[in-house]
Amino acid sequence: MSETGIGAAVRRVEDKRFLTGRGKYIDDIDQRGQLYAWMLRSPHAHARINGVDTATASQAPGVVAIFTGADMAADEVGGIPCAWQIHNKDGSPMHEPPHPPLAVDKVRHVGDQVAVVIAETKAQARDAAELIAVDYDVLPAAIDMDLALADNASLVHDDVPNNLCFDWEIGDKDATEAAFAKADHVVSIDIVNNRLIPNAMEPRAAIAQYEPSNGNYTLHTTTQNPHVIRLLMGAFVLQIPEHKLRIIAPDVGGGFGSKIFHYAEEAILTWASAKVPQPIKWTAERSESFITDAHGRDHETHAELAMDKGGNFLGLRVSTKANIGAYLSTFGAAVPTYLHGTLMAGVYTTPAIYCEVKTVFTNTVPVDAYRGAGRPECTYLLERLVTKAAREIGMDPVEIRQKNMIQPDQFPYQTPVALEYDVGNYPASLDTALQASDYAGFEKRRAESESNDKRRGIGISTYIEACGIAPSAVAGALGARAGLYESAQVRVHPTGSVTVYTGSHSHGQGHETTFAQLVSESFGIPIEQVEIKHGDTGEVQFGMGTYGSRSIAVGGPAILKACNKIIDKATKIVAHILEASESDIEFKDGKFTVSGTDREMAFAEVSLAAYVPHNYPIEELEPGLDENAFYDPLNFSYPAGCHICEVEIDPETGDVDITNFTAVDDVGRVINPMIVEGQVHGGLAQGIGQALLEGCVYDDSGQLLTGSYMDYTMPRADNLPNLNVGTQSVLGASNPLEVKGVGEVGAIGSPPAVINAILDALAPLGVDDISMPATSAKVWQAIQNA
Amino acid sequence: MPTVSMTVNGKSVSAEVEPRTLLVQYLREHLGLTGTHVGCDTSQCGACVVHVNGESAKSCTILAMQVEGADVATIEGLADGDTLHPMQEAFRENHGLQCGFCTPGVVMSALDLVRTNADPSEREVREWLEGNLCRCTGYHNIVKSILAGAKAMQG
Numbered sequence: 006m007s008e009t010g011i012g013a014a015v016r017r018v019e020d021k022r023f024l025t026g027r028g029k030y031i032d033d034i035d036q037r038g039q040l041y042a043w044m045l046r047s048p049h050a051h052a053r054i055n056g057v058d059t060a061t062a063s064q065a066p067g068v069v070a071i072f073t074g075a076d077m078a079a080d081e082v083g084g085i086p087c088a089w090q091i092h093n094k095d096g097s098p099m100h101e102p103p104h105p106p107l108a109v110d111k112v113r114h115v116g117d118q119v120a121v122v123i124a125e126t127k128a129q130a131r132d133a134a135e136l137i138a139v140d141y142d143v144l145p146a147a148i149d150m151d152l153a154l155a156d157n158a159s160l161v162h163d164d165v166p167n168n169l170c171f172d173w174e175i176g177d178k179d180a181t182e183a184a185f186a187k188a189d190h191v192v193s194i195d196i197v198n199n200r201l202i203p204n205a206m207e208p209r210a211a212i213a214q215y216e217p218s219n220g221n222y223t224l225h226t227t228t229q230n231p232h233v234i235r236l237l238m239g240a241f242v243l244q245i246p247e248h249k250l251r252i253i254a255p256d257v258g259g260g261f262g263s264k265i266f267h268y269a270e271e272a273i274l275t276w277a278s279a280k281v282p283q284p285i286k287w288t289a290e291r292s293e294s295f296i297t298d299a300h301g302r303d304h305e306t307h308a309e310l311a312m313d314k315g316g317n318f319l320g321l322r323v324s325t326k327a328n329i330g331a332y333l334s335t336f337g338a339a340v341p342t343y344l345h346g347t348l349m350a351g352v353y354t355t356p357a358i359y360c361e362v363k364t365v366f367t368n369t370v371p372v373d374a375y376r377g378a379g380r381p382e383c384t385y386l387l388e389r390l391v392t393k394a395a396r397e398i399g400m401d402p403v404e405i406r407q408k409n410m411i412q413p414d415q416f417p418y419q420t421p422v423a424l425e426y427d428v429g430n431y432p433a434s435l436d437t438a439l440q441a442s443d444y445a446g447f448e449k450r451r452a453e454s455e456s457n458d459k460r461r462g463i464g465i466s467t468y469i470e471a472c473g474i475a476p477s478a479v480a481g482a483l484g485a486r487a488g489l490y491e492s493a494q495v496r497v498h499p500t501g502s503v504t505v506y507t508g509s510h511s512h513g514q515g516h517e518t519t520f521a522q523l524v525s526e527s528f529g530i531p532i533e534q535v536e537i538k539h540g541d542t543g544e545v546q547f548g549m550g551t552y553g554s555r556s557i558a559v560g561g562p563a564i565l566k567a568c569n570k571i572i573d574k575a576t577k578i579v580a581h582i583l584e585a586s587e588s589d590i591e592f593k594d595g596k597f598t599v600s601g602t603d604r605e606m607a608f609a610e611v612s613l614a615a616y617v618p619h620n621y622p623i624e625e626l627e628p629g630l631d632e633n634a635f636y637d638p639l640n641f642s643y644p645a646g647c648h649i650c651e652v653e654i655d656p657e658t659g660d661v662d663i664t665n666f667t668a669v670d671d672v673g674r675v676i677n678p679m680i681v682e683g684q685v686h687g688g689l690a691q692g693i694g695q696a697l698l699e700g701c702v703y704d705d706s707g708q709l710l711t712g713s714y715m716d717y718t719m720p721r722a723d724n725l726p727n728l729n730v731g732t733q734s735v736l737g738a739s740n741p742l743e744v745k746g747v748g749e750v751g752a753i754g755s756p757p758a759v760i761n762a763i764l765d766a767l768a769p770l771g772v773d774d775i776s777m778p779a780t781s782a783k784v785w786q787a788i789q790n791a
Numbered sequence: 792m793p794t795v796s797m798t799v800n801g802k803s804v805s806a807e808v809e810p811r812t813l814l815v816q817y818l819r820e821h822l823g824l825t826g827t828h829v830g831c832d833t834s835q836c837g838a839c840v841v842h843v844n845g846e847s848a849k850s851c852t853i854l855a856m857q858v859e860g861a862d863v864a865t866i867e868g869l870a871d872g873d874t875l876h877p878m879q880e881a882f883r884e885n886h887g888l889q890c891g892f893c894t895p896g897v898v899m900s901a902l903d904l905v906r907t908n909a910d911p912s913e914r915e916v917r918e919w920l921e922g923n924l925c926r927c928t929g930y931h932n933i934v935k936s937i938l939a940g941a942k943a944m945q946g
């Protein structure tokens with residue numbers, strides 16, 4: 006291992022600029038002659054628009070233009086597309102109702118855009134927006150999923166009966182019925198996966214700019230995938246060809262999924278920038294983020310597990326309702342289906358599984374991927390159910406897991422729900438976590454707590470997830486409308502320093518460091534010689550972006566592939582210059598040697614020869630040392646692991662104190678252990694936040710009751726414990742870097758561990774269920790009701 | 792428009808501002824000091840924390856005119872040329888930041904803690920951070936960084 010290569014805890018390259026206030030987030034950027042946009046948003050969850058009167062507002066000081074949905078419609082601007090098409094049980098495609106960027110005839114959630122005001126200052130734009138008169142006919146709102154599915158429900162989209170977007174299934178229904186028919190025990194559970202608001206700390210923002218002299222558009226936007234935005238917005242919404250549209254996502258302050266999607270504001274600003282034509286900037290206020298950033302989770306599920314006498318799993322039946330909000334967001338349809346139903350085997354050998362998902366339109370903000378996306382919902386369900394099953398048949402929660410786990414010699418393992426797990430060692434993660442959490446000493450600690458009138462519990466979650474959706478052909482067969490490969494360009498400069506252009510995007514993950522480590526390792530050069538560029542479609546050839554823990558699993562191998570092309574070419578150059586056969590050239594520690602001799606060339610000597618080709622195999626090779634690679638993985642990668650949570654509850658107040666949280670994750674090869682731990686910490690905080698604190702609440706009329714940090718409980722430093730995090734890895738088998746991905750594991754594995762711990766603590770009091778978030782009020786009430 | 796004058800990172804500055812201008816707007820939009828961030832509109836995230844006369848303050852919650860004559864310090868003023876302040880260095884060393892958006896506010900806030908409590912306990916750090924939200928780090932490494940930074944500052 007070189008000092009800055011694979012496996013080294015290299016301190017982050019990006020930190021100095023962030024720590025000195027020199028990061029460049031979008032709101033930090035200004036363009037000459039820039040105007041400001043303010044979005045007029047619907048105060049109603051559901052209303053018909055009879056008219057929008059902008060006459061007075063247009064006269065307000067500083068106002069340059071005001072546009073409404075009618076203006077965009079007149080220009081034949083397209084709707085915001087969904088990138089994934091799901092099919093119903095009967096094979097028909099899902100409903101895809103139109104999603105105009107500015108509402109035309111109806112508004113469908115509080116926060117839906119009705120008009121954009123463009124003015125010289127932000128304050129002027131905002132002041133003028135208050136002068137716009139919108140004539141609304143308020144309609145009843147469809148909020149609760151069961152009510153939305155009812156025959157007399159108000160329709161979010163007039164042509165989508167029962168608000169049912171699609172009714173999907175996976176698995177073998179008959180085989181599952183047969184398994185239940187011969188079961189000795191059936192355990193069932195009804196579970197709600199609480200709706201969450203992602204809350205990246207940087208609010209979304211954008212600056213659109215049009216250059217009339219050449220017809221070029223530039224959009225700076227807070228996105229996790231600039232090329233995807235260029236494709237979706239350029240091709241489907243605004244009909245701007247790729248070479249005329251540049252998307253730049255500079256420093257982005259967190260995403261967690263919420264900045265994957267193509268948002269209406271991006272299209273509105275870009276379109277309006279050509280009308281004005283001056284640069285236009287828009288920065289969301291946090292209150293706008295709450296009502297416009299796509300939300301996460303929001304599933305209601307009934308599930309049943311069939312077992313034989315010995316507690317062996319025979320079958321699993323799952324029926325889920327998933328809230329998709331008012332419109333289909335970019336990946337909204339994929340989350341409750343291919344990122345949820347396909348994981349229902351978990352780490353277990355359950356032979357028969359059937360899962361059906363009804364996805365429902367409601368008058369709420371669109372729901373889409375949020376850290377984990379579908380996999381936390383699946384894991385929460387399975388791990389609650391398995392723990393409940395253990396309790397009902399009187400078996401230890403560890404034993405029931407060990408008994409039903411896929412064993413290390415069973416790989417590759419074909420699950421009954423489409424996925425084939427490549428490698429893993431689930432019992433090993435469980436064992437390591439049991440030791441790291443001192444599971445054996447728990448009863449002693451429980452007794453101590455009880456002597457202090459406290460209740461102590463311990464909860465386990467053994468999870469699996471799937472990262473780096475791939476290969477593209479499979480994703481396509483499942484309904485993806487794009488490929489899911491990644492691209493990289495490795496440009497070696499004449500004096501041997503390197504610039505890498507990656508299609509992945511970093512918004513906190515530290516790619517500038519981790520990816521540079523790959524190159525440092527590959528070329529045997531110090532990390533200071535490597536610069537990673539991302540986030541600009543004008544610089545980076547192409548890319549599918551960062552989500553689903555795909556950057557290292559898909560983006561990493563693309564970089565490695567380009568590095569290998571460089572080494573191949575360099576080898577040919579060296580063979581020519583040193584007059585040796587290519588097969589005799591060895592490359593190690595940054596040096597090419599002719600094996601068995603002392604003839605050698607340093608990496609930088611070769612790059613110089615490539616750019617100053619005086620002695621060069623010019624007949625066979627082009628000059629230069631600059632290679633492109635596109636990498637499409639063989640399979641998903643499958644991180645897995647075990648999370649164990651221990652809590653102490655004060656029954657007087659319902660206060661839950663996490664006394665210990667242990668996470669043992671199998672993430673494959675670790676490139677930078679410091680960054681990997683940080684990713685797990687962050688994921689755990691979001692998972693623990695979901696379990697204990699966070700929950701999005703709408704009232705029946707569709708008003709968001711948790712629309713600020715005063716009402717939506719974000720985890721703060723004093724809500725969280727120190728986290729005991731470790732990895733226990735089996736090298737990945739789906740890519741040449743042998744990595745698996747780490748961004749989401751924390752948020753996926755942790756919620757059921759927390760809730761299982763709470764229920765373990767409260768079981769002696771007769772509490773057998775509690776929903777997330779398990780706030781102190783809810784815990785106290787559960788104790789009172791028991 | 793009224794004129795407001797103050798010292799920012801040791802330099803005297805003066806400008807005409809609309810009376811409703813917030814200190815954070817003044818720093819970001821008039822002085823181009825964009826290291827101080829805005830993460831909310833209810834005074835709860837702490838991304839905007841700066842020092843006013845040596846004490847931490849949420850610059851989104853103060854009008855520029857309220858700090859007439861004051862001594863204001865922002866994240867941009869901390870490092871000594873190319874050398875990071877020990878607290879900044881502690882964050883780098885302990886991976887106390889990910890996306891970096893909350894970081895300036897967290898660092899400025901941490902320095903105010905250390906000013907009044909040179910050797911804080913882990914619990915004290917966690918409680919002090921009540922006014923700073925971070926969505927990336929789970930706070931684990933922020934807490935570790937502040938404890939290390941406080942030690943380094945003791946010297």
Ligand code: FES
Pocket residue numbers: 828829830831832833834835836837838839840849850851852
């Ligand atoms: S911007 Fe959130 S507290 Fe100041």
Ligand code: FES
Pocket residue numbers: 206258259513887888889890891892893894924925926927928
């Ligand atoms: S580092 Fe991203 S919010 Fe704190």
